[in-house]
Amino acid sequence: MDAALIPEGAKRCSFPKFMLGIAIVGAVLLWGVYAMLLCWFKGLNQTNMNDYYGFALWIWADLAVIAVGGGAFFTGLLKYIFKIDELKNIINFAVIIGFICYSSALLILAIDIGQPLRGWFIFWHANVHSMLTEVAFCLSCYFAVLTIEFIPNILENRQLNKVPFFHHLAHNMHGVMAIFAATGAFLSFFHQGSLGGVAGVMYGRPFAFREGLLIWPWSFFLFTWSAAAFGPCFTLLVTRITETVTGKKLVKDNVVHLLAKISGWMIFTYMIAKIIDTWYWAYYTAPGLGFELSHFYTSNGFYGYWILVAEVIVCGVIPGLLLINKSTRENPTFRLIAIVLAVIGVCINRWVMVLQIMAVPVMPFDTWALYIPSWQEVATTILPVAYGIILIAVAYRYLPVFPQELELNRLPEARES
Amino acid sequence: MIHDKKAHKYGMVIDLDKCTGCGTCAVSCMSENNVPFKEDESDKKDSITWMRVYRLTNNRPFPDTEVAFLPRPCQHCGGKGDHGHSPCVSVCPATATDYGYDTGIVSQIYTRCFGCRYCMAACPYHARYFNWWDPVWPEGMEKYLSPNVSPRMRGVVEKCSFCYHRYQLAREKAYANGSDEIPEADYQTACTTACPAGAIVFGDLNNPSHKVHQIVKPDPHPDPLNPDVVGKSRNPKVFRLLERLGTNPKVYYMSEREWVRKLGDHYLDGEWDKVKNVYGSASHE
Numbered sequence: 001m002d003a004a005l006i007p008e009g010a011k012r013c014s015f016p017k018f019m020l021g022i023a024i025v026g027a028v029l030l031w032g033v034y035a036m037l038l039c040w041f042k043g044l045n046q047t048n049m050n051d052y053y054g055f056a057l058w059i060w061a062d063l064a065v066i067a068v069g070g071g072a073f074f075t076g077l078l079k080y081i082f083k084i085d086e087l088k089n090i091i092n093f094a095v096i097i098g099f100i101c102y103s104s105a106l107l108i109l110a111i112d113i114g115q116p117l118r119g120w121f122i123f124w125h126a127n128v129h130s131m132l133t134e135v136a137f138c139l140s141c142y143f144a145v146l147t148i149e150f151i152p153n154i155l156e157n158r159q160l161n162k163v164p165f166f167h168h169l170a171h172n173m174h175g176v177m178a179i180f181a182a183t184g185a186f187l188s189f190f191h192q193g194s195l196g197g198v199a200g201v202m203y204g205r206p207f208a209f210r211e212g213l214l215i216w217p218w219s220f221f222l223f224t225w226s227a228a229a230f231g232p233c234f235t236l237l238v239t240r241i242t243e244t245v246t247g248k249k250l251v252k253d254n255v256v257h258l259l260a261k262i263s264g265w266m267i268f269t270y271m272i273a274k275i276i277d278t279w280y281w282a283y284y285t286a287p288g289l290g291f292e293l294s295h296f297y298t299s300n301g302f303y304g305y306w307i308l309v310a311e312v313i314v315c316g317v318i319p320g321l322l323l324i325n326k327s328t329r330e331n332p333t334f335r336l337i338a339i340v341l342a343v344i345g346v347c348i349n350r351w352v353m354v355l356q357i358m359a360v361p362v363m364p365f366d367t368w369a370l371y372i373p374s375w376q377e378v379a380t381t382i383l384p385v386a387y388g389i390i391l392i393a394v395a396y397r398y399l400p401v402f403p404q405e406l407e408l409n410r411l412p413e414a415r416e417s
Numbered sequence: 418m419i420h421d422k423k424a425h426k427y428g429m430v431i432d433l434d435k436c437t438g439c440g441t442c443a444v445s446c447m448s449e450n451n452v453p454f455k456e457d458e459s460d461k462k463d464s465i466t467w468m469r470v471y472r473l474t475n476n477r478p479f480p481d482t483e484v485a486f487l488p489r490p491c492q493h494c495g496g497k498g499d500h501g502h503s504p505c506v507s508v509c510p511a512t513a514t515d516y517g518y519d520t521g522i523v524s525q526i527y528t529r530c531f532g533c534r535y536c537m538a539a540c541p542y543h544a545r546y547f548n549w550w551d552p553v554w555p556e557g558m559e560k561y562l563s564p565n566v567s568p569r570m571r572g573v574v575e576k577c578s579f580c581y582h583r584y585q586l587a588r589e590k591a592y593a594n595g596s597d598e599i600p601e602a603d604y605q606t607a608c609t610t611a612c613p614a615g616a617i618v619f620g621d622l623n624n625p626s627h628k629v630h631q632i633v634k635p636d637p638h639p640d641p642l643n644p645d646v647v648g649k650s651r652n653p654k655v656f657r658l659l660e661r662l663g664t665n666p667k668v669y670y671m672s673e674r675e676w677v678r679k680l681g682d683h684y685l686d687g688e689w690d691k692v693k694n695v696y697g698s699a700s701h702e
Binding site for chain 1 (some may be wrong): 450460464471487497502504507509510511512529530531532533534535537538541542543545546547550551570571573574611642658659661662663664681682683684685688
């Protein structure tokens with residue numbers, strides 16, 4: 001039915017089968033949309049947030065998708081600025097994942113604010129001292145950049161590409177993409193960083209507060225670094241999932257190994273910085289304010305030292321080591337374990353930097369506050385996942401996302417080249 | 418036109434030895450400021466209580482058990498170095514909360530707040546509250562709302578304003594009288610006037626003739642051990658909540674009881690005795 005839209009030579013499942021899959025995921029999406037409308041029309045009383053948990057599941061999801069979406073800017077930087085040409089075989093997909101992540105982040109923010117119709121006040125009445133202002137400006141601008149980066153891929157659709165204007169536009173946009181990649185990297189440095197700064201500048205919250213350089217707390221730099229480090233792992237993970245679902249090899253191993261290697265070294269160096277930061281905070285910053293490390297990890301039913309070990313060692317140092325070591329990196333099982341752990345690790349980091357901050361009591365006579373999200377929060381958090389699956393499915397079906405797909409699937413033996 | 422010769426710095430001191438925990442301050446605050454309430458107020462984590470009374474205990478077994486009550490309004494922090502960059506003011510992305518350099522009062526502009534709640538996350542005192550619901554008053558009760566304070570809508574943050582409308586009225590009165598001085602008695606918060614025990618004293622911390630200044634005796638110089646801390650009390654019985662963070666609140670507390678004062682902040686093992694010796698009565702009397 002839609003054969004004319006499918007890239008030439010590419011094999012896709014039948015249209016009814018495709019639509020069945022879309023319908024199933026679409027049902028989940030509609031569930032999320034229903035919850036979203038409840039939040040918009042009835043207010044945030046639909047959530048289990050409260051005055052202790054002003055930031056909760058959504059802000060974590062927001063930070064997490066932006067972190068894992070960091071693969072787009074970092075891969076773009078490597079491809080267009082550092083001229084690592086092999087990455088051209090995965091850059092389209094990295095951009096699509098980034099586009100999904102950032103559009104999801106903006107949607108989540110639109111649900112999360114108490115007065116969505118006033119959302120533009122953040123630009124109009126901007127407070128230059130606020131990290132959130134920096135987030136809003138850089139996030140919006142970078143989403144525009146991602147859209148620009150995505151457009152040429154859309155225009156390469158078999159039918160659209162027949163229109164001479166679209167054909168030339170796509171060609172010329174590819175030609176100037178380095179400018180957008182550089183702009184994207186610049187903007188990402190600041191919005192990833194300012195998301196870290198959101199927590200780090202809260203000097204009233206010793207669990208979050210970090211000293212730093214000039215106006216930027218150390219968490220600013222750690223967030224940028226971690227997004228660049230862990231983002232490519234998410235790109236690789238989604239690529240792997242797409243390969244499993246489609247039953248096809250889509251990216252050559254040498255490209256995967258290269259991105260995994262770069263990610264591994266970024267994770268390893270990030271973890272060194274993270275451990276130094278944690279050590280300095282635990283032994284100097286927090287005690288200087290009267291807090292012992294145990295204050296943050298004991299006397300409650302959930303947050304123990306385990307979360308620190310899980311984030312830093314199990315899902316930080318270990319995947320870093322697995323990916324910088326050639327034999328484990330090139331072993332599909334170890335590589336998969338490493339990228340899954342890495343993605344979990346960065347999500348734990350964002351969880352800690354949002355939810356644990358809210359949970360830790362600050363006044364000496366206050367108590368720990370734990371929170372369980374409502375179904376509306378869960379549904380609206382799953383909503384972007386469903387939206388992402390649908391967008392990837394549509395993009396994969398109708399756009400030449402993976403330049404090596406035809407070669408790899410026409411000549412199976414070429415996979416090993 | 419009134420030209421203030423010196424900026425005011427309104428603040429209060431609450432005598433925790435006088436406070437009985439009766440909650441009159443909280444009730445008068447809600448009434449004065451049109452604070453909405455829920456049909457079911459059993460979950461305090463989403464109740465709006467500009468003035469919340471905490472119960473403190475010395476955690477000793479009977480018969481040595483002691484209890485104190487700590488009323489907690491917004492602390493109207495001056496921020497690190499007392500430069501006006503309060504934890505909440507500095508983070509608000511839409512400048513919906515502001516620091517009044519002429520009064521020291523941290524304001525909240527309800528019509529500009531878009532409900533991101535970053536200020537709530539940044540406030541260590543939990544003094545900021547979100548309107549999770551539209552405000553609804555029982556039928557007839559809306560006639561008793563104060564005409565001087567605008568009710569807030571769903572989806573915005575609100576907090577104690579040190580009854581700013583009373584400041585505005587006092588300022589207008591002074592203007593009408595041709596004076597540029599606001600008499601101490603003309604500007605008093607609702608909680609101060611309502612407290613049956615007289616535990617709350619409110620006034621201008623910068624004005625030596627005001628009682629609050631005489632009790633607190635604020636040190637205009639930065640704390641030598643922590644330059645972020647300014648306005649530390651030179652009265653050994655007076656303390657501020659979480660003073661070490663450098664938030665520089667303008668709400669002070671007073672108690673004769675050492676365990677109560679110690680509960681005002683966090684101290685590592687052995688630090689309290691050191692602090693007592695450096696900042697205790699010996700150095701300030």
